[in-house]
Amino acid sequence: MTHAERFTHLAERLAEWQPLWHCLPFQHPRLPWRSRWPQLAEALLALPESEVSRLQEDPFTDSPLAAWLPVGELARLVALPALAGQGEALPEAWGDGIGERKWRQIQAFLSQVEVAKDEALVEWCAGKGHLARALSRCHAIPVTALEWQPALCEAGEALAERQGARVSLHEQDVMAEGAERWLDARTRATALHACGDLHRRLLELAAEAGSAVTLAPCCYQRTADDAYRPLSRLGAELMTAHGLAFNRDDLALAVQETVTAPRGVRRHRQRAGAWRLGFDRLQRQVRGVDAYLPVPSLAYGQMPETFKAFCHWAARQKGIALPAGVDWPGLEAAGWDRQSRVTRLELARHLFRRPLEVWLALDRTAFLEEAGYSVSLGTFCDRKLTPRNLVLRALRDHAQRHSPTASR
Numbered sequence: 001m002t003h004a005e006r007f008t009h010l011a012e013r014l015a016e017w018q019p020l021w022h023c024l025p026f027q028h029p030r031l032p033w034r035s036r037w038p039q040l041a042e043a044l045l046a047l048p049e050s051e052v053s054r055l056q057e058d059p060f061t062d063s064p065l066a067a068w069l070p071v072g073e074l075a076r077l078v079a080l081p082a083l084a085g086q087g088e089a090l091p092e093a094w095g096d097g098i099g100e101r102k103w104r105q106i107q108a109f110l111s112q113v114e115v116a117k118d119e120a121l122v123e124w125c126a127g128k129g130h131l132a133r134a135l136s137r138c139h140a141i142p143v144t145a146l147e148w149q150p151a152l153c154e155a156g157e158a159l160a161e162r163q164g165a166r167v168s169l170h171e172q173d174v175m176a177e178g179a180e181r182w183l184d185a186r187t188r189a190t191a192l193h194a195c196g197d198l199h200r201r202l203l204e205l206a207a208e209a210g211s212a213v214t215l216a217p218c219c220y221q222r223t224a225d226d227a228y229r230p231l232s233r234l235g236a237e238l239m240t241a242h243g244l245a246f247n248r249d250d251l252a253l254a255v256q257e258t259v260t261a262p263r264g265v266r267r268h269r270q271r272a273g274a275w276r277l278g279f280d281r282l283q284r285q286v287r288g289v290d291a292y293l294p295v296p297s298l299a300y301g302q303m304p305e306t307f308k309a310f311c312h313w314a315a316r317q318k319g320i321a322l323p324a325g326v327d328w329p330g331l332e333a334a335g336w337d338r339q340s341r342v343t344r345l346e347l348a349r350h351l352f353r354r355p356l357e358v359w360l361a362l363d364r365t366a367f368l369e370e371a372g373y374s375v376s377l378g379t380f381c382d383r384k385l386t387p388r389n390l391v392l393r394a395l396r397d398h399a400q401r402h403s404p405t406a407s408r
């Protein structure tokens with residue numbers, strides 16, 4: 001299947017089921033799609049806990065949703081090749097100062113970066129330049145790393161010096177005018193888990209300059225745009241033809257998979273979800289308005305100790321005066337009950353997580369192909385290491401690479 005065929009088929013399926021994945025069960029005590037697919041909702045609500053966890057981890061295998069939804073077709077459409085990596089395992093000592101999981105991701109990603117003779121390497125949004133250091137040591141070449149936080153640049157320079165890696169970290173806001181000066185037709189730009197607008201900017205500047213790109217995209221919802229702006233012409237045509245649209249919540253769906261979250265974090269999220277749903281019921285009663293009210297999120301460790309304290313905190317955030325005599329235990333139980341229902345109903349939405357993520361990666365692929373690149377799109381590691389395991393490897397076709405304006 002070509003990239004364009006996959007992109008087109010996924011657009012068709014996403015458009016067909018848009019009412020189902022677009023809707024957030026968390027915000028709707030009465031789910032709008034329930035009247036359209038009542039048996040699907042009943043089947044989901046009847047799922048035992050073990051099935052819920054299994055389907056959250058692996059939505060495409062033995063799914064009871066297949067009676068209603070195109071599970072098999074979606075599984076085929078998201079099955080991208082595992083791209084073969086180059087080179088040998090790196091010495092473990094090179095991972096000093098890097099978290100274990102990050103180091104394993106860097107090793108897997110690094111094997112995707114083919115460095116041609118005379119190519120200059122740039123790491124985009126580098127943090128402390130962990131990837132840049134490993135690249136420099138692996139290929140015995142200097143690497144330029146761009147990062148806008150001075151403290152990270154400083155820490156990265158110190159790490160590079162200590163390890164004898166030829167990495168120069170430059171304080172650079174990649175969104176600012178002039179960022180294009182780091183890229184030309186002999187550059188290979190690399191970015192591991194660069195967020196929405198940051199990697200969009202990279203692709204646009206790289207296509208202008210004719211630079212090669214190795215990119216693992218991430219966090220598509222981190223964008224200044226309220227509505228998704230396709231990068232490619234084909235993406236724009238497909239969205240128009242099929243009436244597809246994505247807001248920030250939709251884009252967040254593409255990166256919601258949390259297979260790597262530790263058990264404690266998952267439990268914290270469950271409790272936070274139940275308490276928010278308990279508060280949701282309370283605020284609807286108190287305000288006399290049957291509508292969802294977004295409450296800011298709280299970092300791990302900042303959550304109040306009790307449900308009652310949480311509701312008082314949330315009410316203060318929203319300027320709501322809570323009445324006396326609230327049945328706190330009853331309300332908390334209602335929150336947990338709704339949490340259990342929401343978790344089940346969300347399984348329908350989550351079936352479209354990976355299709356959406358792959359579609360967004362294909363939009364980036366199509367953009368580069370339209371600019372005269374050859375692009376490989378696949379996975380660079382197992383999803384247990386990181387669910388954000390898609391990689392685009394792109395090289396401007398030779399003739400155009402040395403004359404970047406030829407395709408314009």
Ligand SMILES: C[S@@+](CC[C@H](N)C(=O)[O-])C[C@H]1O[C@@H](n2cnc3c(N)ncnc32)[C@H](O)[C@@H]1O
Nearest residue numbers: 125126127146147148149172173174175192193
């Ligand atoms: C998600 S982290 C990825 C870091 C590194 N690539 C990694 O995989 O660990 C994104 C990095 O981009 C940096 N960043 C965010 N906005 C930026 C901007 N406008 N210009 C340059 N760097 C930016 C952040 O400070 C952060 O270090």
